[in-house]
Amino acid sequence: MISRIKLNSLLLSPAVIVATFVLLPSTVRAEVSVNNQIQPESSVLPEFSQINQGQVSSVSQLSDVQPTDWAFGALQSLVERYGCIAGYPNGTYRGNRPMTRYEFAAGLNACLDRVNELIATATSDLVNKADLATLQKLQEEFATELATLRGRIDALEARTAEIEANQFSTTTKLTGEVIFAVAGVFGEDAADTDDDANNNPDLQDNIILAYRARLNFDTSFTGKDLLKVRLQGRNITEFQGSVTGTRMTRLGFDGDDDNQVGIDDLYYYFPLSDKVKLTLAAAETELTDLAEPLSPIKNAATGSISRFGRYNPIYRTSDGAGLGINYEFSDRVNLTLAYMVSDAEDPADKNGLFDGNYSALAQFFFEPIKNLDIGLTYVRSYYAGGGNSGVNLTGNTGSANARRPFGNIATSADSFSLETSWRVNPLFTVSGWLGYSSAQSEVSDDSADILNYALTLAFPDLGGKGNLAGIVFGMPPKVIESSLVEDQNTSLHIEGFYRLQVTDNIAITPGLFVITNTEHNDNNDSIFVGTIRTSFKF
Numbered sequence: 062m063i064s065r066i067k068l069n070s071l072l073l074s075p076a077v078i079v080a081t082f083v084l085l086p087s088t089v090r091a092e093v094s095v096n097n098q099i100q101p102e103s104s105v106l107p108e109f110s111q112i113n114q115g116q117v118s119s120v121s122q123l124s125d126v127q128p129t130d131w132a133f134g135a136l137q138s139l140v141e142r143y144g145c146i147a148g149y150p151n152g153t154y155r156g157n158r159p160m161t162r163y164e165f166a167a168g169l170n171a172c173l174d175r176v177n178e179l180i181a182t183a184t185s186d187l188v189n190k191a192d193l194a195t196l197q198k199l200q201e202e203f204a205t206e207l208a209t210l211r212g213r214i215d216a217l218e219a220r221t222a223e224i225e226a227n228q229f230s231t232t233t234k235l236t237g238e239v240i241f242a243v244a245g246v247f248g249e250d251a252a253d254t255d256d257d258a259n260n261n262p263d264l265q266d267n268i269i270l271a272y273r274a275r276l277n278f279d280t281s282f283t284g285k286d287l288l289k290v291r292l293q294g295r296n297i298t299e300f301q302g303s304v305t306g307t308r309m310t311r312l313g314f315d316g317d318d319d320n321q322v323g324i325d326d327l328y329y330y331f332p333l334s335d336k337v338k339l340t341l342a343a344a345e346t347e348l349t350d351l352a353e354p355l356s357p358i359k360n361a362a363t364g365s366i367s368r369f370g371r372y373n374p375i376y377r378t379s380d381g382a383g384l385g386i387n388y389e390f391s392d393r394v395n396l397t398l399a400y401m402v403s404d405a406e407d408p409a410d411k412n413g414l415f416d417g418n419y420s421a422l423a424q425f426f427f428e429p430i431k432n433l434d435i436g437l438t439y440v441r442s443y444y445a446g447g448g449n450s451g452v453n454l455t456g457n458t459g460s461a462n463a464r465r466p467f468g469n470i471a472t473s474a475d476s477f478s479l480e481t482s483w484r485v486n487p488l489f490t491v492s493g494w495l496g497y498s499s500a501q502s503e504v505s506d507d508s509a510d511i512l513n514y515a516l517t518l519a520f521p522d523l524g525g526k527g528n529l530a531g532i533v534f535g536m537p538p539k540v541i542e543s544s545l546v547e548d549q550n551t552s553l554h555i556e557g558f559y560r561l562q563v564t565d566n567i568a569i570t571p572g573l574f575v576i577t578n579t580e581h582n583d584n585n586d587s588i589f590v591g592t593i594r595t596s597f598k599f
Contacts, residue, residue, distance in 0.1 A: 166206030248588035286331035293325035351385030366572035370533040377456020379420035393428035411445035432484040459538025471503035509543035527562030548581035
């Protein structure tokens with residue numbers, strides 16, 4: 062390593078000494094542009110990777126450079142005469158930091174370009190003969206390193222040209238995700254009283270192999286916005302109805318589109334200001350795209366294996382088209398408002414933007430202490446009843462009574478949620494929620510109170526980097542009080558899974574969950590649901 066102080070032994074003028082390293086040490090992965098110069102690869106300078114620099118116009122902008130420093134005059138001169146000084150983002154210069162010959166050559170190359178620029182623009186009077194002579198000597202001394210750097214620049218330019226010529230789009234990034242799932246259920250069929258249930262005496266307990274495939278087209282026009290278009294095809298059986306007799310047994314990534322590919326998500330996100338972000342959803346968007354829940358295991362491909370275990374069911378009260386606004390008071394406090402409609406494209410009765418099923422959300426998140434997040438969420442939902450969408454207060458996670466406490470008629474509900482997530486340490490996070498809904502019939506005076514809760518434990522990097530172990534314990538939505546029918550007993554959801562990160566792009570997750578007293582009825586036996594989920598990302 063060459064020390065900046067030891068450069069005096071080269072008998073160079075202070076101005077030239079400073080000029081040769083003011084633009085150094087910055088690499089981000091393979092290359093980073095500083096004053097239009099490509100820095101050495103991180104393999105050459107690993108100790109300086111992840112450091113960025115910024116141009117300064119006055120030596121006073123460098124907080125650790127004082128007038129008494131031996132190089133102060135040189136730095137000041139270079140700012141005024143050559144304008145080729147850069148500091149660190151935090152406003153420091155770090156003049157005593159050692160540097161390599163590659164760094165020295167990179168800085169020399171930058172200053173040579175600056176001198177050439179000054180000469181070409183008829184400002185050669187700023188460059189004196191002594192500096193030019195010294196620069197010439199330095200250029201000869203570091204000819205090998207300069208040639209290496211220029212060779213890298215040429216190679217990078219060629220690579221960039223090839224990528225630009227063959228890239229998918231200049232504004233759009235294509236990513237994909239595929240899930241292969243082996244799954245099955247074990248136990249006895251539940252006595253689901255819902256009108257579309259088929260109460261078979263036994264489960265359909267054959268093991269299945271199914272898939273879900275997604276292609277994401279993420280487009281940015283300004284670098285700060287995002288237009289998301291997601292295509293999806295899948296054939297994963299929903300473990301409910303005639304399969305198990307209860308919706309409590311559904312997987313978190315299920316859905317059967319009969320292998321047909323269609324739009325699964327479509328929205329546009331953009332900032333109105335530094336603190337205000339707006340999301341416009343056009344079709345098939347979930348409420349969680351507008352208001353993110355506090356759950357470390359919410360991802361269907363890498364988190365909880367069950368539908369209930371991913372996050373509070375009040376976020377499932379509606380999906381489709383809508384509007385979301387997020388306001389960040391600070392890094393620790395934010396407010397989200399959202400409005401979501403199920404059938405916005407349909408002009409028929411009990412549909413459209415304002416006459417059909419909708420959910421209006423207000424969510425307040427804050428971080429009172431580091432690594433502890435608390436969320437308060439309110440959702441006002443309305444279901445017109447009948448039609449294809451129908452009434453679904455629980456997003457197919459609880460009992461039939463909780464889903465439609467008054468049948469498939471016009472129903473409204475006020476839902477409240479308290480959520481928390483505490484990252485105890487990098488290897489352990491405890492989270493949970495308590496959800497309560499007050500439902501009212503819009504055609505009678507009937508009412509019902511619905512409760513659900515869950516505690517989740519997450520163990521990141523257990524057994525290896527990227528792995529994740531999770532435990533979920535909770536109660537799916539239950540009618541605790543009603544003018545019509547209440548759930549008499551209590552079902553518990555108990556789940557465990559372990560995600561093994563095989564590579565950066567492949568993860569295998571075996572998991573099992575059990576529902577006790579299914580449908581909150583102790584006359585029903587427990588049902589077990591097991592799966593081995595393999596996720597691919599590309």
